[in-house]
Amino acid sequence: MxxxxxxxxxxxxxxxxxxxxxxxxxxxxxxxxxxxxxxxxxxxxxxxxxxxxxxxxxxxxxxxxxxxxxxxxxxxxxxxxxxxxxxxxxxxxxxxxxxxxxxxxxxxxxxxxxxxxxxxxxxxxxxxxxxxxxxxEFMPRDPGRKAEVRLLVNWGTSQLVPPFYKFLANQDRSKDGELKEQVLKVLRELNEKLGERPGPYFFAQITLADLELYPWFERMCVLRHYRDFQVPEKLSQVHAWWDAMKSRESVQKLKEEDEYFIEKYESYAVGDKVPA
Ligand SMILES: N[C@@H](CCC(=O)N[C@@H](CS)C(=O)NCC(=O)O)C(=O)O
The missing domain is CATH 3.40.30.10 (Glutaredoxin)
Incomplete structure (x- = not known):
């Protein structure tokens, strides 16, 4: 009151x-x-x-x-x-x-x-x-659910982000297969996590977890271009989530073209720069 x-x-x-x-x-x-x-x-x-x-x-x-x-x-x-x-x-x-x-x-x-x-x-x-x-609101009010969102954000940052950059920055072609597998492993886990939910998002409605993970999907074009990597079609939950995110006004408003990222990430891909 x-x-x-x-x-x-x-x-x-x-x-x-x-x-x-x-x-x-x-x-x-x-x-x-x-x-x-x-x-x-x-x-x-x-x-x-x-x-x-x-x-x-x-x-x-x-x-x-x-x-x-x-x-x-x-x-x-x-x-x-x-x-x-x-x-x-x-x-x-x-x-x-x-x-x-x-x-x-x-x-x-x-x-x-x-x-x-x-x-x-x-x-x-x-x-x-x-x-x-x-x-x-993008955070549930219930403390337990809030913790779930935070755990997912933390998981994404610690599990998806490092293999993404390692694969991109690797200059030893003999290691590409192993590094690609590390990215795939995380994407499969993501697919499973999404499979447990009723809708396209990680929870009943969109949360910080969706917004905080999405940016790396807009940058997947970089792995496609430099490492011939695509998110497999069979990871259907990931694709459904990705499509749902792409349809959001915020995502469309802030979207950069693939060419933009391909140019900006070139120095990592050719080994001129090491991701921090
Ligand atoms: N953990 C930080 C990471 C921020 C970060 O690494 N930003 C990079 C660009 S993506 C940066 O500012 N790099 C410039 C530099 O390190 O000089 C966060 O979540 O905000």
């Missing part, structure tokens, strides 16, 4: 950004908002509209990213799905500007700035966006 309190004033200034999240806020403090983990008040697209109108607060999310990066892709899919207004700062990873290391010493993307927070690691950014913004 919401309790009404008088409007309280506070001043929060981001110490991070030149385009400061300058917040001279006069926001209603509610019981619900007090317990919000991100610092005190309910932030949502709806709220932002109201607040911007009043010129009392400016706190548009800002994402630093590069379109080539699957980890960035994850976060952009979620931003699009939730309809979160944001600024996108494209970082050229091949010629990274010096100032970006001042923003984030590791120099990695994605990085999110919002509400005085600076957040990196794509899975953490996704969870933050999910909790801090209104809009459609």
């Amino acid at each position: 919401r309790e009404s309190h008088p409007w309280l004033g506070s001043t929060l200034t981001s110490k991070f950004s030149s385009t400061t999240v300058a917040m001279q806020t006069r926001l209603p403090v509610t019981r619900e908002s007090f317990f919000k983990p991100h610092g005190g008040f309910v932030v949502g697209v709806k709220n932002l509209e109201v607040l911007r109108d009043t010129k009392e607060i400016e706190m548009t999310a800002k994402l630093y990213g590069a379109n080539v990066c699957p980890f960035v892709h994850r976060t952009r899919l979620l931003l699009a799905e939730k309809g979160i207004e944001h600024e996108y700062v494209a970082i050229d990873l091949a010629n990274k500007p010096d100032w970006y290391h001042e923003v984030l010493p590791s120099g990695k993307v994605p990085l999110l700035e919002h509400d005085g927070h600076r957040i990196w690691e794509s899975d953490i950014i996704c969870e933050y966006l999910e909790e801090a913004f209104d809009g459609p």
